[in-house]
Amino acid sequence: MSYHNPYTPPRKSATFDDYTLAEIRRAAATGIYDIRGAGTKRKVPHFDDLLFLGASISRYPLEGYREKCDTSVVLGTRFAKKPIHLKTPITIAGMSFGALSGNAKEALGRGATIAGTSTTTGDGGMTDEERGHSQILVYQYLPSRYGMNPKDLRRADAIEVVVGQGAKPGGGGMLLGQKISDRVAHMRNLPKGIDQRSACRHPDWTGPDDLEIKIMELREITDWEKPIYVKVGGARPYYDTALAVKAGADVVVLDGMQGGTAATQDVFIEHVGMPILACIRPAVQALQDLAMHRKVQLIVSGGIRSGADVAKALALGADAVAIGTAALVALGDNDPRWEDEYRKLGTTAGAYDDWHEGRDPAGITTQDPELAARLDPIAAGRRLANYLKVMTLEAQTIARACGKNHLHNLEPEDLCALTMEAAAMAQIPLAGTSWYPGKGGF
Numbered sequence: 183m184s185y186h187n188p189y190t191p192p193r194k195s196a197t198f199d200d201y202t203l204a205e206i207r208r209a210a211a212t213g214i215y216d217i218r219g220a221g222t223k224r225k226v227p228h229f230d231d232l233l234f235l236g237a238s239i240s241r242y243p244l245e246g247y248r249e250k251c252d253t254s255v256v257l258g259t260r261f262a263k264k265p266i267h268l269k270t271p272i273t274i275a276g277m278s279f280g281a282l283s284g285n286a287k288e289a290l291g292r293g294a295t296i297a298g299t300s301t302t303t304g305d306g307g308m309t310d311e312e313r314g315h316s317q318i319l320v321y322q323y324l325p326s327r328y329g330m331n332p333k334d335l336r337r338a339d340a341i342e343v344v345v346g347q348g349a350k351p352g353g354g355g356m357l358l359g360q361k362i363s364d365r366v367a368h369m370r371n372l373p374k375g376i377d378q379r380s381a382c383r384h385p386d387w388t389g390p391d392d393l394e395i396k397i398m399e400l401r402e403i404t405d406w407e408k409p410i411y412v413k414v415g416g417a418r419p420y421y422d423t424a425l426a427v428k429a430g431a432d433v434v435v436l437d438g439m440q441g442g443t444a445a446t447q448d449v450f451i452e453h454v455g456m457p458i459l460a461c462i463r464p465a466v467q468a469l470q471d472l473a474m475h476r477k478v479q480l481i482v483s484g485g486i487r488s489g490a491d492v493a494k495a496l497a498l499g500a501d502a503v504a505i506g507t508a509a510l511v512a513l514g515d516n517d518p519r520w521e522d523e524y525r526k527l528g529t530t531a532g533a534y535d536d537w538h539e540g541r542d543p544a545g546i547t548t549q550d551p552e553l554a555a556r557l558d559p560i561a562a563g564r565r566l567a568n569y570l571k572v573m574t575l576e577a578q579t580i581a582r583a584c585g586k587n588h589l590h591n592l593e594p595e596d597l598c599a600l601t602m603e604a605a606a607m608a609q610i611p612l613a614g615t616s617w618y619p620g621k622g623g624f
């Protein structure tokens with residue numbers, strides 16, 4: 183006989199919570215794993231766990247109206263004859279045409295150009311809209327080689343060799359058949375309407391020595407003019423940074439696990455890779471150990487949303503940041519104005535992540551001509567430019583409050599950590615102490 187205790191409400195398991203139960207049922211019903219876009223949705227240690235100290239008696243702040251605080255950055259100063267000059271350290275991350283509509287790519291170019299920063303191509307090649315509207319365009323050289331052609335390498339302002347992405351280090355991307363329009367198929371040289379998986383590693387590499395050969399080839403093709411970036415997912419940041427530098431990279435791009443993706447397995451997004459907070463210090467340490475900090479620039483990404491995030495990344499030693507998801511939101515992604523349509527797709531504004539299905543009501547992650555036409559690239563570009571301006575001003579305000587006349591003068595000493603985890607990962611003292619756990623070694 184069971185005994186019902188009237189004082190104790192039914193108790194759900196923290197391990198088997200409602201979401202987990204629903205996922206088990208979904209897997210049992212369909213036999214298919216979940217694919218989605220965007221980044222990790224679980225809470226992981228992040229920039230929110232750090233705070234700036236600001237100036238006081240021992241430091242004096244700069245006056246906003248009279249004293250200059252520079253936000254510019256030069257990328258690719260190591261070998262390239264034509265380094266990249268940006269007015270703000272916030273760049274637009276590589277996002278593929280195919281994942282994004284032509285209008286969205288154009289809007290990214292327009293917004294970045296107004297703000298004085300760069301955009302980046304992605305899997306699937308370079309579109310004319312993008313080249314035409316991006317004053318500074320970085321061309322990705324990816325494992326898949328989809329859309330790769332030497333002519334576009336020369337039309338670019340910099341080359342980014344993609345080894346991995348934060349959302350899926352060690353994995354490849356996906357583009358489902360419904361997004362393979364005639365144009366996307368033509369650019370990728372693959373059949374229309376058929377699912378495409380992007381390779382997880384370069385077909386002609388078996389180790390770091392091959393990266394060195396590849397970088398040399400790319401330099402020769404581009405007359406040693408263009409900076410060569412190497413992008414890695416946040417997995418082993420110390421060694422990956424050191425190996426990229428040894429292979430001859432001008433710039434290292436480090437993408438943490440919060441980083442967005444167009445489409446991949448949910449299990450990958452949520453369970454592989456490290457938060458960007460844990461990646462920056464080891465990468466900076468590698469650069470310092472090789473006497474290359476500030477000579478080889480470090481761009482970091484993965485969940486960057488505000489000028490505070492930018493300032494914190496720079497204070498930890500990065501030279502610049504890249505944004506993907508936040509840029510899409512600025513264009514109009516997940517906007518509540520499309521709530522009725524999100525509901526019809528079984529989701530809600532702010533949670534929509536089925537970007538691979540190509541039915542985006544906001545016209546951004548789609549190849550459907552009618553949906554894509556909803557995005558006005560001029561207005562969306564202006565929104566992005568406004569957002570980039572606000573983030574730059576926010577970072578500048580913080581830097582001034584810390585007494586810094588350039589964003590790059592922000593330093594770890596300007597920060598304290600709110601949690602033990604953040605203190606350990608970012609090697610920043612716990613607030614109110616001069617101590618952080620785990621000193622020494624990675």
Ligand SMILES: Cc1cc2nc3c(=O)[nH]c(=O)nc-3n(C[C@H](O)[C@H](O)[C@H](O)COP(=O)(O)O)c2cc1C
Binds near residue numbers: 220276443484
């Ligand atoms: C829609 C979308 C498409 C992407 N496509 C690519 C790609 O083609 N190549 C690549 O290296 N990274 C790609 N990424 C990852 C971004 O370059 C970047 O690493 C990531 O978005 C940064 O994190 P954030 O989204 O939190 O800003 C994509 C991201 C998104 C959101």
